[in-house]
Amino acid sequence: MSVTPCLVDRWTEENNNIVRKWKEYENRRQPLQDVRKHCYAEFLKLWQKIQGLPATTEQLQLEITASYNTLILSLSYSKPQDTQHHLTNSLVRALEAVGAQVSKTDLGTLLQAVLKTFGGTVYQPCIHKLLLIQWAIWLSECQFDGILHLLQQINPKNKITPSGDLLTEIRNLTFSIQEDISLLVAMAAKDLKDLLHICTFVSKGVEQMRKENYTEALLAIQEAATLSSPRALLAHIHTLTGLCFTKLGRPQSALQCYRKALEVDFSCQRALYQSSLVYRQSGNSQAEIEALHLLHSAVLLHTERDSSSTPAALISPDMLLGGEQMAFISQVPSPVLILHTLAHRCLLNDRNSESAEFYVDLLATLQSPDSRPHGPTIDALPFPRIPVVYLEAAFAVLKAKRFWDSIAICDEVIAKTVDLVPERLLLEPHHRSAGPTELAAVGVESEAVEEKLDCVLWSGAAYFLQGHAYLQLKDTKEALTIFTRAINQLVKVCVKQKCWTVSNLGQTEDSDNKVATLEALKGQTLAGRGVCFIERGQLKEALRDFQLSLQASGCRNTEMWLVETLWRLDRKKEAAAMWHQSYNSTNSPTPVELPLYLQTWQEDATNLDHSNLNEKMEKFIHSCGDITMT
């Protein structure tokens, strides 16, 4: 029992040296991962040396401080279980030092015993330090009950009756924090406590949000916002506040919060993303696009900077909040998805050249080996199928009048899909006793059929876009060929029943959509070919195509073209009747959601000058009327 005091002194000195070294490194803010690891290893060594002696009260202060230092560093290196194990060991040794006996097995009883034994003694601040580590461990594992229980025990019972509410308990927490100057610590206990305080609030808030209990979440998070906290964390807090506001239907407040978050930390991508969502909701596409653009560049910047991250603090909020919570807080879609959204939005808002650029970027990103997104990411947001992205890109590029690029992109899609398209695809799963040709569709996985249908759609659409590209290049002959190919692809699908209900397909709506898309595509392709024929002066063929097109899917533009064709064929009365009919009929909105590359087509390229035609028709009808009158 005669521990030489010089040994304690030497160890104290050693401890202080390590801490100084760390502090020096921390102040210099150099990204030296090794120093951190080195310090940890040295602390661990010291601690093991101390533990080599039987626990005594004389060296208890030193031992606990050394444990604290070691554990703080181990938080970022070891698994929570290991840290917990070390912590328990330290506590047991502390108890041993004062001669109390306790079983290692139950953590709760151990803590209780520790608090009881050391309550009010000189060692209380030291013990509290260790308990902060326990808090941190539990926080990272979201064990709020444990924290509550611990804090309840720490708080003097006489002050306030235990409310059972963790947040109140934390607010009322009185911690005996007295720093021993002779024994240096890597992180002051007060700082750690404050950080834990905020993080617990945030974590609690996030938990509430996950339970979709936004009001309470808002309370917790707003309180956290009042406390002083690191920059990044504050930005996250603001973002979370904004998120709650959004959910609670207060977009303006939400936007304000997001702005605050960005003011605090520009690299808070979540705030940018969320604001873009808010703008979309409110229909401010200009702002939305801007936000997305910023977000995209921020994400790119971030990924570039990612590897050379600034030296993290000893204890970062990320560490305390745990992986899952952090993932929720800083959830941002992948750069590819952002880029796609951006491009998509631009296209919808007729910012064609920008959109084309973004789409081309997107395709490049998908192809390049470095910047590719990897694997099944945790994104909740779906990314469209790759061929769809290609078709959208082709469409965007076509709108930007880069015809040859568009043709090239379509070629890529065609090359990949066209040989997968069967000669005949019959969509009629009910009648199993059908002829041999229907075997292909019958008795096979619905998924495969659907994939084939997709291939038909994609190759057809690719041909369709190519046709339009050629049409706009005034190469009507080539356009005619391409349109005919598109039609050949599309008519391979036979739908037995008009109303296609497939019982064994899970997503009936989806399939319906596809069939409707197919019909629309067929109609538009036929119309496109009709226009080609008109350009080439083959009016009869044009008439046939327009009529077929109308059978497939009606569209005002096509009707107008039909009227024009009839007029040119000198079937004026029919033209007038047709015009009259379509003019008076209200445009029935398309029941299905068409893909982007078909949606906005109607107002473009093949459009006829309606006013001219209308004028012509009105005149004719008038004259007819006059004739009939007379």
Added chain:
Amino acid sequence: MEAVRCSVDCWADFGELLSGRVVHTGTEVLLTTGTSDLLVFSGQEKRVKSILQFDSPVTSLAVSDKNRLYALCQSHGLYCTSFPQECSSQSVSAQKCDSSVSTISRDSIVIEDGKMQAFILVEGILVIVSLQESFWSFDLYKVPNCSTGATVYRKHASVHVSQNTVGARIGSAPVLASVYPSKDSLSKGRTCQGHYLLEPLLFRLLFGVDAALVHSPVILCGLPDGRLFFFPLLFPSWGEQKPRIRMLHSLEQPVTFMGTSVIGEQGPQCLVIVGQMGRILLIRASQTSSDGKAADCGFIEQTVRGPVVCACVNGEHLFYSTSTTLLALPLSKTATSSAFSSLTAAEGERESIRQEKPALLSQSAVCLSVSRVIALAEPSVTPTGHVQLLLLSHSGRLLQVTLPQESDKDSVSRLTSSKVGQTVKDLLAGIGNVWERATSVKLQLQLKNNVLKHLNQVINICSLFLTYQKSSQEGKDCKPPISCHGVAKWSTLLQKEALVLTCTLENLSAYVLDQGWTLCIEVQSPYSLTAEGTSKTYSFALKKLDCGQKMEVNLPLESRGEEFVPVKIQCFLVYSLQSLLHKEECRNFSASEIPVSHFLEDKSCISLTLNTLTLDWLDCLRIGQPASHSEIPKQNSVWEATCIFLSSRRIHTEEQPMPKPDHHVVAIRISFDLLKTVLSFRDCSSAVLCVSVLNWLLFGMFETGGQKFVESAVVCAHGPDRQPVRLLAKEVILSDVNSEGPLSVVEVQVQSSSMAAVFGLHHAVLRRVQSLLKDAPMKCANPGQLKGQRLCEAVRHAESLYKDLQDSQSSAAFGGVMKTRTSESLFDLYLQLRENPLVIL
């Protein structure tokens, strides 16, 4: 099951092993042996370079492109450590550095999770499969950029699949693979461990259009319960309606291996999945056929005899190890089996065919004769085209197996017994062909040798003649190596009398005259009716004439009249080059129209001139048959017929008939001394001398033993024109010729009623004497007394006379117009001859 021999190279021996794993990373081989040690083995130095000690057994490994080593340890988690550095070059040169042992501390754990089962590193993303309480979790971690010092592995995403307890086997880990769409369809189906390329069409069919459009790799996972899941790695989420991770198939047995295989010529076309119990799933795309059917994929399941411990694919071959042996299965056979074709013909989609006949497929597997393999590394192909497998055997040996090349293997493995006979036949036929060729070549060689031998002889004989010619030119007296002598004889054949020349060829040389030599005898009669004279050549092919042998040939001398005498007979030995060639070849040459080289034509030959003989009237005399010609019915020759015709016409001419048939007499005088000296008659009477002179003239000899052809000084004979001729020799004493006194002279008188015979004989006698005189200067030492000059002039005179005579005869024969002149000239000649009796000294 057939077996193939392959070369096995043992790299190391680690002792008995229970489990293991081999990864080949360029130069190094990483080995786990079921213990917590990870061995880094140098393939070049064939030794363990370093040992990494982990806390627990390493279950799977990966090496990133930044030379970081990832190792998954049982119940600990994923370690990441820098790849053990090579020994510095100095130390290598100084000494062979020992393998370094390094302990990997817990600090190297990057992701700590004891439930991890497998992982794969793709494009800087770690995909980790772990088994949680009730589900399989696929977690994606981004590998931090080492250069910036970040070390935190952030989990990006995770997907869950519920656990299927049925059929799950404890102890087997999930298998992970990443599949890329191959941009170039001809590229190889394999990049490195666990990463494969797949043909774009099949990729799209299996994994969707989206992944193909963004060229995203797809992570394929085979769980121990046999289910195959896949999800695209680099991909934004689709949202709710599509599940992230989808099931491809269920093998219903633990998955051992997944990979792609090249079948046919169009790149990696087939996805291969092998189950632990030997079930093999092949997924292939069927191309869009001409009838416009959409491309589709077919699933074929087949079974080999299990269990399959480990497997790998190279090109068309699946290599798999049962617990006992290593086998190679050609997938192309399997995939193109009838089962597959029937599948593609059916319109069904993604139907699978399951064949439960292990024997059937196992038969086509080829045994590689390597036993108890527990781990296989990715196969590599050497520059020479051999497939090399690196494997770890149960006995702890690290083996490198080099397989024989495709073609070799085919020929070895696919020989059936029926083909063996055929092969033997072929081989024998080949041997026969070679033998035939050898024989013909030998024959040709022999022929050539023969030809050379012949040529050699020919050349030898030629040179012999050359030396003879030289020596004779130098004046040496030597015998010709080969000579030919001729004697004319009268023979009666079929009551027709004919003069026959008998030539004797005598070979005195040391060489044999072989086949191919021809004796040519040219008979020229320069004084025939035509201006240039007639000549006739007879040739006799020699069969073989040995040294010292003689050969006689007989040839008829045409007896058309007397005009042919004297004749000059030239003998040649001719060797035709054509005879050098084989007969058949000659035939071939003549049969084909190819212009045979000209030297082989008939003209090309070697010709050696032998001696020249002269046959004159004396030689042609028929002695001692004075009365016979009246009895023998006369055959009218053309000449005689002409004479008869002419005589019958004589009445019309006023001229005197031909000179009377009284004897014309021509005399030649030869001095006694000369004869005595030349003919070496020393002391004998003049009568004997006269007989001897006649003998000499007629037979070319004076005394031939006891035989005497002529016994009196008067010889009656018939000339070739069948006119009776008398030769007479008598001694005459001349007093006016020599200044020294009276000269006794032998006078040879030719008496005949035929002028031609007289002249011919006269000429012949003179020729003999001339030849005698040619030799005389050497023997007679008294040239001053000789009147050789006169003799010569006389001979020449006689010849010209004879010529004139023949001219006149011919003109008389064809014309008869200038008869008076003819007779006049003849008469003149005659007178001249008579006036100049020659004295030959």
